[in-house]
Amino acid sequence: MVLRTAQKKWHLAEHAFRFAKEAEETFGFPYGEAGILVKWAEVYRGRSTGEDQQRAERLLKDALSIYQRCSARMDIDRTKQMLAF
Secondary structure: OHHHHHOOOHHHHHHHHHHHHHHHHHOOOHHHHHHHHHHHHHHHHHHOOHHHHHHHHHHHHHHHHHHHHHOOHHHHHHHHHHHHO
16 A cells, blocks of 8 residues: 555555455454554545545544544544544
8 A cells, every 4th residue: 555655556555445444344453444544544635636635534534433433542532633634
C-alpha cells in the first residue's frame, strides 16, 4: 500500500487498501480495520481533490465508529481531531 502510494499508483494503492480492509474485516479484527481506514483517508487527503476529501471524511467516520465500538479512547480522540481539520 505504502509503496504504491509513494509511487502515485493510485489505482493499485486503492486496491491494496481495499484488500487489507476486507481481510481485517473477514478475520474479525475491527481495530486493524479502523487503522487501515485512517491510513487510507490520509492518502485521500494528500491528493487534495474535492472528491478525495469527501472520501477521506467518510473513511474517518467509519474508522471512528469502529474505534468507539472498541473503546479505543486515544484513537477516538485522534480521529476526531483529523475530522475537525
